[in-house]
Amino acid sequence: MSATSDAHLQNSLRVTEIFHSIQGESSRVGLPTVFVRLTGCPLRCVWCDTEYAFSGGESLSIADILQRVAGFDCKTVCVTGGEPLAQKNCLPLLSALCDAGHSVSLETSGALDIGGIDPRVARIVDLKAPGSGEEAKNCWENIGLLTAHDELKFVLASREDYDWAVSACRQRRLFERCPILFSPVQGQLDPTQLAQWILDDRLPVRFQLQLHKLLWDNAKGR
């Protein structure tokens, strides 16, 4: 991939926050990470823990974002939101972060096309279960684009959601495509119960709790 052009560095995005924390999700869990949280989301998952990113934010150029990220002296960067792919300039931002030497992951809902993303980026793609209220937004065409470098994630609110996720994984042969994460909706599905279902069914998935909430509760900017 060529270096990001100067023209792209002038492109701007709406940004809710840029902060330094411990990665709480995905297989990168535990790594010190800089988070770039982009503003806006076309979905409304009923259990969303980041509603403050739906609007507002400040307009920053890609050059500004790179400079702020550099200030944290941290190789690992996670671009999230809101829904980061809802802003077209997310794609040049991701390439610019890679060009600057960062190890970049993207947290995205399964609702928007993940084609066109710089292949150096690890894509963490949520598939929205019925309990989110946004199942109809899932873009199943994305599945064919995933590689072993990416991850698929199911955030589950109930046994019905769990059964739906297991069926999707089996019918679409997802276990063979990339690592799969199963996580409970915080405060809604008992984590111990979800862990037991996964063991009972011998599922080859990674059980996950949001580590940052264990460390800092639901604090903003963590």
Ligand SMILES: C[S@@+](CC[C@H](N)C(=O)[O-])C[C@H]1O[C@@H](n2cnc3c(N)ncnc32)[C@H](O)[C@@H]1O
């Ligand atoms: C806030 S979203 C932003 C990225 C993108 N919009 C998405 O949904 O993947 C980041 C991650 O937080 C998860 N999440 C949001 N609210 C949650 C909750 N109450 N409990 C567990 N995970 C949650 C989402 O499912 C997603 O995997």
Ligand SMILES: Nc1nc2[nH]cc(C(=O)O)c2c(=O)[nH]1
């Ligand atoms: N510490 C921490 N880790 C995270 N991993 C994904 C997050 C997100 O909101 O997308 C997140 C977050 O909000 N905080």
Ligand code: SF4
């Ligand atoms: S897609 Fe992500 S940011 Fe948007 S409402 Fe759902 S969990 Fe929240």
Ligand SMILES: [Mg+2]
């Ligand atoms: Mg979060």
